[in-house]
Amino acid sequence: MDKRISAAEAVAQISDGMTVGIGGWGPRRKPMALVREILRSDLKDLTIVAYGGADVGMLCASGKVKKVIFAFVSLDFIPLEPYFRQARQSGAIEVMEVDEGMMLLGLRAAAWGVPFIPTQVGLGTDILTHNPDLKVIDSPYDDKEWVAMPALKLDVALIHADRADARGVCQIEGPDHYLDDWIARAADKTIVSCEELVESSYFQDPARARQVFWERSITDAVVEIPGGAHPTSCNPQYGFDVPHFKAYNASAKEGGFAAYSEQFLGANEAEYQERVGGLDAIRAIPLPVY
Amino acid sequence: MTAATEYTLAELCIVAAAEAFRDDGEKLATGIGVIPRLGASLAMKTFNPDLMMTDSEAFMLSEPNPLGNRGDDFVQANETWMGFSRIFDNVWSGKRHAMLGPTQIDRFGQTNTSALGGTYQQPKVMMLGARGFPGNSICHRNSFFVPSHNDRVFVDGECDFVSSIGYNPARLPKGHSLDDVSIHRVITNLCVMDFGGPDHQLRLLSLHPGVQVEEVLDNTGFAVHVPEDVPVTAAPTGEQLAIIAALDPHNQRAYQIKDNPPGMRG
Numbered sequence: 194m195d196k197r198i199s200a201a202e203a204v205a206q207i208s209d210g211m212t213v214g215i216g217g218w219g220p221r222r223k224p225m226a227l228v229r230e231i232l233r234s235d236l237k238d239l240t241i242v243a244y245g246g247a248d249v250g251m252l253c254a255s256g257k258v259k260k261v262i263f264a265f266v267s268l269d270f271i272p273l274e275p276y277f278r279q280a281r282q283s284g285a286i287e288v289m290e291v292d293e294g295m296m297l298l299g300l301r302a303a304a305w306g307v308p309f310i311p312t313q314v315g316l317g318t319d320i321l322t323h324n325p326d327l328k329v330i331d332s333p334y335d336d337k338e339w340v341a342m343p344a345l346k347l348d349v350a351l352i353h354a355d356r357a358d359a360r361g362v363c364q365i366e367g368p369d370h371y372l373d374d375w376i377a378r379a380a381d382k383t384i385v386s387c388e389e390l391v392e393s394s395y396f397q398d399p400a401r402a403r404q405v406f407w408e409r410s411i412t413d414a415v416v417e418i419p420g421g422a423h424p425t426s427c428n429p430q431y432g433f434d435v436p437h438f439k440a441y442n443a444s445a446k447e448g449g450f451a452a453y454s455e456q457f458l459g460a461n462e463a464e465y466q467e468r469v470g471g472l473d474a475i476r477a478i479p480l481p482v483y
Numbered sequence: 484m485t486a487a488t489e490y491t492l493a494e495l496c497i498v499a500a501a502e503a504f505r506d507d508g509e510k511l512a513t514g515i516g517v518i519p520r521l522g523a524s525l526a527m528k529t530f531n532p533d534l535m536m537t538d539s540e541a542f543m544l545s546e547p548n549p550l551g552n553r554g555d556d557f558v559q560a561n562e563t564w565m566g567f568s569r570i571f572d573n574v575w576s577g578k579r580h581a582m583l584g585p586t587q588i589d590r591f592g593q594t595n596t597s598a599l600g601g602t603y604q605q606p607k608v609m610m611l612g613a614r615g616f617p618g619n620s621i622c623h624r625n626s627f628f629v630p631s632h633n634d635r636v637f638v639d640g641e642c643d644f645v646s647s648i649g650y651n652p653a654r655l656p657k658g659h660s661l662d663d664v665s666i667h668r669v670i671t672n673l674c675v676m677d678f679g680g681p682d683h684q685l686r687l688l689s690l691h692p693g694v695q696v697e698e699v700l701d702n703t704g705f706a707v708h709v710p711e712d713v714p715v716t717a718a719p720t721g722e723q724l725a726i727i728a729a730l731d732p733h734n735q736r737a738y739q740i741k742d743n744p745p746g747m748r749g
Contacts, residue, residue, distance in 0.1 A: 218567060244567075265612035272611060281598070284605030290597065292617035294571040314575075314618040316656040317648030318593075323603050329656075337658030368541035369566040482552050483539035 196361045196415045200462060203384045203416050204230040207239075207349050210259070214300070214345075214380055215243040216352035216373035217425060219269045220433040222365075223248045224353035224386045226421035226462050231257060233458065242300075242345055244293065244372065246425060247441060250276035253286060254450035260287040262345060264296050268438055270481075275445030289324055291315070291342075297372055299345030304378030309341035316340060350380035353422045355404075355430065357387040361412030362396055364404045367428035374406040382413045388430055390417040420466055420475040432480040437469060486718035488747075492672060493518060493736040495691060495746035496628070497727055498719045499675050501525040503626045503668040504580060509533040510624075511543075511579040517550065517735045519582035519628045522670075524730050525723060541566045551733040574615065574622050580667065581619050582626040586610055587635075587642040590685065590705035592649030592666045592678045594620075594627070595642035603644070613646040620647030624665040630740050632671035632702050637685075639704035650683035672740050674699050675716055680708025689716040693748025718746065 204227065207213065217223035228248045231239075238259040243249055245266035252258050254276035266277040280286045291299070298310040311332065321327055321340070328341045352373050355366040363385050365373065377383045396402050421427075424434035424441070444453040459465040466472055500522020504512050512527065512534045514520035520539075524547035527534040536547050543563035553559075565573075573579050585594035596616055600607030619625055625647070629636050641651075648654065650661045661683060669676040669685070673694045680686035686708040687699060692715055700707055719727070727736070737743045 263612055265614045267611055273609070278609045281606055281609035282601075284602075290613055292613055293615040294574060294618040297568065297571055312575075313621050313656070316617075316621055316659070317645075317651070317654040318613070318617045318620070319597075319603075319645040320613055320617050322645075331657075335658065338656050368564075371567050375568075483548075 302344035591651035634704035
């Protein structure tokens with residue numbers, strides 16, 4: 194089965210009102226080229242589920258979002274995501290705010306086909322106060338109450354990987370695959386952008402096969418987009434683009450997202466990359482040191 | 484090991500932060516921010532070598548990493564893969580002690596990292612979000628570091644958004660006890676505290692050199708339990724200062740507390 198498609202074809206599979214899960218974590222390995230393709234589309238009223246960064250901020254700023262399901266939205270070295278902040282402070286979006294681990298449980302419940310997973314996480318906090326749909330239940334086995342974290346079923350998952358073959362075997366070479374495996378498994382349709390398309394024989398090396406975190410039946414479409422995580426990182430290939438994020442952050446104070454889009458977005462990914470200095474420049478961005 | 488006579492307030496706080504990890508044994512010590520991370524690292528390098536620590540990304544280390552650029556020759560002491568998904572397995576097992584800096588802390592030890600003012604649908608200031616605070620607070624021990632002790636952090640009334648469970652009887656989940664909550668230390672630029680006062684009231688444990696009780700009380704938005712005898716926070720030793728300097732070769736600690744004041748008030 195050949196699952197290769199273009200970014201535009203990938204985004205054409207998303208419809209208004211869908212729930213879209215986005216892989217990565219904060220400023221790390223986000224499928225930003227696919228996000229940019231959504232920015233260029235007419236899509237609207239999306240519900241976004243993410244360990245959020247600029248992916249969430251940009252989608253909010255461009256009016257694509259009805260609701261965000263999140264535990265945080267942050268650029269890390271710039272702690273507060275400027276456009277998510279604007280969206281919240283103007284009351285423009287609905288939210289379901291949960292703990293990071295609750296989100297993982299919700300994705301697992303969706304992946305496993307169970308309606309909820311019990312947890313003590315969230316008890317005693319405003320996570321419950323502000324999410325009236327989150328139910329607290331009694332246990333059949335003890336006398337405590339438990340949060341019934343509901344399945345976070347995704348219509349579509351968008352993920353960026355290092356390499357993939359045409360059949361949808363995806364490799365994440367970097368030090369962490371984050372929760373991408375659960376985002377992929379929680380979705381009806383998983384679309385993966387990758388730095389490089391490879392032959393299936395690439396995965397014969399067992400060390401590489403161990404960097405494949407879900408089986409190819411989970412992957413529905415593969416889009417080759419080298420540099421497609423920019424301005425987020427794709428460790429070990431490149432780090433996140435600190436000057437670009439600073440400019441993005443500054444645009445929220447002056448010019449707004451329209452000015453940022455005008456300057457960078459372009460009609461397609463080739464134009465975008467040209468405007469940010471080209472693929473070689475992206476590939477040369479150093480990895481962050483913590 | 485004699486106390487040093489010249490040290491910064493940041494270094495005093497790092498040593499106080501290290502003390503918070505002293506009796507943890509074999510737990511994952513997570514210090515978020517320069518001073519908590521250096522505190523946890525100092526504890527691991529000295530009196531609690533059993534602590535576990537990550538590289539803030541995806542590996543657990545047998546030796547804490549120095550902060551910032553470590554040069555091309557540096558080899559970090561990986562011992563275990565510890566990606567973000569695996570962190571939750573550790574959190575839920577309880578074998579962790581995190582030290583973090585919430586934006587608000589109330590008299591119950593509840594904290595806020597999420598939003599300030601306005602309504603929940605439209606907050607005046609949106610912050611990070613609840614992050615992992617709900618899970619951390621109910622699953623394992625936590626400590627807090629506050630670089631600027633004032634009544635905007637230590638608020639009168641409840642936090643605008645309660646991100647973490649504290650010692651609030653009104654929010655106690657069925658089948659749980661307030662004693663299940665473990666807020667171990669609260670370290671600020673003025674003092675060290677815990678929630679060991681009557682009915683889990685915030686209690687003063689030590690005052691930093693030159694700080695008076697009144698200054699703590701005036702800058703806390705609710706009542707603090709003051710024991711009869713409040714010692715002075717222990718000064719760093721020369722050995723501790725040398726280890727801190729090695730762990731923080733770029734002196735990031737100098738930028739954590741406003742104006743980087745000396746530890747001993749003039």
